[in-house]
Amino acid sequence: MSRIIKPSMPTVSRRGLIASTAALAAAAALPTPAWAKGGSMRHVKKGFGTYTGEDINLAIAGAHYATGGRSGHAIAVDGMIPGPLIKLREGQDVRLNVTNNLDEDSSIHWHGLLLPFQFDGVPGVSFPGIKPGETFTYEFPIRQAGTYWWHSHSGLQEQMGHYGPLVIEAKDGSDDRFDRDYIVLLSEFTPIHPHAIMRKLKVGEHYFNNSMMTATEGDMSGGERRMWSGMRMNPRDIADVSAPAYTYLINGHGPADDLEYLFTPGEKVRLRIINGSAMTFFNMRIPRVPMTVIQADGQDVEDVEVDELQIGVAETYDVVVTPPDGSHALVAEAMDRSGMGIASLTSHKGHKAVAPSLREVPTLTMADMGMAGMEGMDHGSGGMDHSMRDKNLVPSDVEVGPGVDMIAPMPVDRMDFPGLGLDTVDHRVLRYTDLRSKAMNPHRMPERTIQIHLTGNMERYMWSFDGKNFTSVTDDPIRFGFDERVRVKLVNDTMMAHPIHLHGHFFELVNGDNPHDMHQPRKHTVIVQPGSSATFDLTADEPGDWAFHCHLLYHMHAGMMQVVTVRPFPQEA
């Protein structure tokens, strides 16, 4: 098994479990390794090297990326997209020296890590950002194990390639159980500048959606079509940005790059699946190879065997597979079925697996409008509009203005929903209700409940919490007392699924009826299904200021973000 290890880096050699897949790709896809030290434009190396140890240096710079027929400007870390795999060990200390060689501010956020808030890497919340030419040192102890990732939290840089994987080996040696240990980092490449994408989203016209409901498409009845257009909604608003702009990548490799993961029949292969994309939910499957989920968001869960799972932006799942001899397609299909990332999981080097064809585009339902309990009722005529935006259904602090085009009339908890389009497949699909934490959580009942509404206006492309975008609540954060146990109910008053991420904490999903269940899964990101609610319990035990936002990059950029404060915060002497 080949690896790329930066020569100067000491490696923690434990059977070389985590291998960069970069070298496994066709040699043609690998231009001369380019360690971008200056500002000059270099071709990106796809995939990543492995960095270990207590002192790690990273440099952010502009680069040129190409895959298939698409190419364009990108941002690479140490010349790689994704950036280097940072492989740490639970209990160690780490100093990450990050140099910004761009001509604009940059940053790195360590996604899912427990750390002092000032090293969380969000400019304007945790620190001032890294100025051009400056090196910033992040320094913190590693208090956890599992699969995580890192990415820029400045502007829209993440879309341009500024992200990478991060793995922390468990102290107890439990990571030794597997014969192979691979990263499967999902992302997108677009030749369009992210600012141009944002503008196209703002000016409307569903620019990137090539599967809108038309007179000739879909099997909706005339009545249903009239109901949707009466509400000024489109039942195919599934992904704001998709295949017309995106090439879907696995470890930086597009479908044309023939990425391979090698195994020997009989081996237990661990796949650390990380959704590092800006905007895409992926349906992950390996046809005919069942996957056993062992970790969610870096936290161990009891084994669940599934045939497919939907992974929201910023989530991670670790699965174990034992594939039979042959070449198997590792399929990362975009939720709107407009395209896929693809790699070959093969026991024969050079043998390419056959990619399945894209499945039928899913269509939103009444449940996605927040009317799960009202299916089959007659909504033929005009009374609809009023009940789709009833201000009485939300707390008075929710600002029901131009930024709110809908209020879910009857939102229900859909923790048991496997994800749009996966509720009708005929094999086993992961649901949040299947996740059960391996470790027992402390038994504490919430002292307080808060409700946060996820709000938006598709037509104007406005996104917010409680009807107020971040610009209008910059100095009015969501406040928690230190060590307070709070139940947070997220109510999605939009028809899109939002992956909501809280920095610096894990919360426990309330994914069952038993209030004393001490095995609720711990996560850093939760998908709130369209027109539905999702609830988690949080012990706010990390003092400081933390970003809390929708991890769809352009939703955050439009304002779907808040700051969470945990106080008191100890002062400098």
Added chain:
Amino acid sequence: MMRRLVALPPLAMLLMLAAPLAAQSHDHPPDKAGEKAKAKEGKPAAPPLTPMAAPVVPLRLPGMPQPEAPPPVDHKAMGHGAMDHGDMDHGTAPAEDAPPPARAMSGPRHAADAIWAKDAMASARQQLKKENGGMSTGMFLIERLEARVSDSAEAFLWDVQGWYGGDIHRVFLKSEGEGEFGGTVEDAEVQVLFSRAIGPFFDLQAGARVDLEPETRSHLVLGVQGLAPYMWHVDGALFLSDQGDLTGRIEAEHDQKITQQLILQPRMELELSAQDIAERAVGAGLTKIEAGLRLRYEIRREFAPYVGVGYEAKLGQTADFARAAGEGASGFALLAGIRAWF
């Protein structure tokens, strides 16, 4: 005398109007010189907390030292105003209406100000605010740029608009007009409007309209523009002229996708007048109706040629004026044109 001006090809006008869009301040970082000067400020002003010293704070410690007054407790913003007690579907109910505990209000307003240079944090926070909901943008739309062929004339028409601004407040420029090929521009107007979102789908717009043809005339404008149920784009306005005449106009169009690229667009336009306006040969009441059906093909989203048919009729006394002047009061036309935006 205005002929010279309005004879400007419509495209030249578009380019002029588009200039501010090209110069839009999206969310680029502030100027480089300033950044270089401040480059050092990113360093900690005070030694950072020892990373190992994860702060351990007793559960209900009273007030911590506060460098500045804690922000006022805004109960309204705490999200406990009108909670839905009805659907707590997860086990025993904790306190739902309680505000955050007192300790949540303690400490610095911004924790990072206690660790990094305060002014560096302030400018980063300003940038963050701009980048997460504070952006401005704009577009320029050529809704119709078309040739119209009827048995009486071969005419051209333009109908364009551009806007720039944020989510709520925008500035609109609109222009439309028509004339005969090889002949004169018969109607031409330009509007400058301030626009404010008044609901999820509609903007209220107010401003001025200047007619360049058939003669120079100014109007005050008050209108609404937006998306009506069943996906009809509506633009309606009242115009009060410098002569004191009140008129109105409503346009509505609907895009029916046949396929992803082929779009059929029915379009209606009504004009009204509150009084007779003799010099414009307009009678009080409904003065004109236009109906059109256009079939366009989006080569790109931004560029779509179309063909169509249009029907136009003057109504009531306005029709009488037209007939008296020896013109037809109604007629069909074949249309061909482009819809484009950038």
